Amino acid sequence: MRTPSRRRPRALAAAAAGTLLAPLLTGCWTGAGGGGSGGDSLNVLMVNNPQMMELRKLTAAHFTRRTGIEVNFTVLPENDVRDKISQDFANQAGQYDVATLSNYEIPIYARNGWLHEVGSYAREDTAYDEKDILPSMRQSLTGDDGKLYGQPFYGESSFLMYRKDVFKKAGLTMPERPTWQQVAKLAARVDGEEPGMKGICLRGLPGWGELMAPLTTVVNTFGGTWFDKDWKARLDSPEFEKATRFYVDLVREHGQSGAAQSGYAECLNNLTQGKTAMWYDATAAAGSLESAASPVRGRIGYAPAPVVRTENSGWLYTWAWGMQKASRNPDKAWKFISWASGKEYEELVGEKTGWANVPAGKRASTYANPAYRKAAAAFQDVTRAAVEGARPRDPGVQPRPAPGIQFVGIPEFTDLGTKVSQEISAAIAGRQSVDAALRTSQRLAEKISEEYEGR
Structure with a gap:
């Protein structure tokens, strides 16, 4: 390769x-x-x-x-x-x-x-x-x-953070190794459990290192990939479409207000301020959540990154x-x-x-x-396991042409990832459909395919 x-x-x-x-x-x-x-x-x-x-x-x-x-x-x-x-x-x-x-x-x-x-x-x-x-x-x-x-x-890697006290009050238990389908059901259950609280926070802010980081891990574990081993663009595959639709629907139905403009910082603030019950993002966030000044210190549980078809799905960064x-x-x-x-x-x-x-x-x-x-x-064991379990050269269900879990390790990905994120963020905002977002995104990725195919 x-x-x-x-x-x-x-x-x-x-x-x-x-x-x-x-x-x-x-x-x-x-x-x-x-x-x-x-x-x-x-x-x-x-x-x-x-x-x-x-x-x-x-x-x-x-x-x-x-x-x-x-x-x-x-x-x-x-x-x-x-x-x-x-x-x-x-x-x-x-x-x-x-x-x-x-x-x-x-x-x-x-x-x-x-x-x-x-x-x-x-x-x-x-x-x-x-x-x-x-x-x-x-x-x-x-x-x-x-x-x-x-x-x-x-x-860092990535994992799922959740309010243990809110889950206990609702009579819910976080699975030891949750699937994304289980997370979606839990988000629906805890949505509104406290006044002004949403079920989950997921990044929707455009940016290859913002929205596309968590979404790409979801794509990986749903069985999708940006490119196959021969550099053929695969954003129009059923797996990529299913993962993207799942993510968009979840954040639109049970996610934070203003999701299309929410990145890492906004979701950290939402969980800290009690505006959301769950958050999937970087393991590095735990330090802020458990700091002496944090109002939710001691009330957060930590679970591995949710999966569907892969054993692990956390990123390495x-x-x-x-x-x-x-x-x-x-x-x-x-x-x-x-x-x-x-x-x-x-x-x-x-x-x-x-x-x-x-x-x-x-x-x-x-x-x-x-x-x-x-x-x-509260989080050091699951964090270290996530870092050590990350597989940047084999993060999905098929061979990859370049390393990377939450990104594709080529220079063009900064531009491609950002443009695709803008399309999907527009879907999160309700300005277009997921199908429309991915049609445009596939055309963008195909331009990269033309440059790399046959290498």
Whole structure:
């Protein structure tokens, strides 16, 4: 099976930089501007997830004070940060030294020469203990040349979260390994169980990393796939259609209001604020739900990602630190990366905000730490099982032409996945039918098929 790595570098770079025409979006800029960092400062561009926001709070007092290196953060929502990172890194503009990248982007960016390898830094930094990083995380951040190009801030899979107290009140029991059909029935039962509470929250916000992440896992376990092993587009298959219709119907009938504009952040808020009884999403959410400040702490149950035809269906993902090759401060950038992804930072978060909120899923030592195991008792076992059970090269019922569970590991997927997500989000909003959404989506995917078929 030929992989996307055999594509010509020029074509690959152009495809991966496909979002460069998107308008520049502004965010929470707290430091130096346009010309890149220099001297004793670093510019870091990162997603606005809760774990990153906590990092920003702790950096000045615990990293800058010790090293003298000032860190200027730009923080943006997920869709926006991906656009801005691709613009800066593809152009090698050097405005940002470090950015949050996933295991989708890092192999592609490394292939295009946009990243500074970090494996040599990790090996020489004995305090960092690179061998403690979980093998699946290391592998997912390795380039075609065998070099490491990223270090994980946290790793995750996906699972089902639910209000144990609401289920008990309704006389319901969550199956040990739920199916999606069982989840749909449970969502109907708990819909309205408390005033203003909906049965389930599912992402509907357009974006290849928003709506398409959970939906693609549903497609996989229903027996569908984006492309078969010969690169034939399969969005018009009965399995893909059945999975998409199931997802759209479930969120329209028993999901949150404004679902077509709800992503990870909105669903996290809905579950935290008691507006929904269940949520299927990233395992990383558990830290926020079980933090000391969470109003639902201790009331959430955690179950494996629901399945239909596969044994597992959870995704594999990491938000990691990538260093731009054009950075003028690679040594200082590594100091920040090693601190932010190190054991010391996990200890700091454990002490400051509680061990349940530690950015886990990346180090074996985290799961051996008694303090973490006690604080994360509600979710740490199911999280680790989900991460270890994820099968990025074999996530469905048929062979795949490229790796990926919640994405297809080719540069074109950012554009394809986003366009398809817009069609399906429109179906969630009631602006078109699922059939219409998938007809358009199949035509979009067929353009990729034409490029890859026969490789």
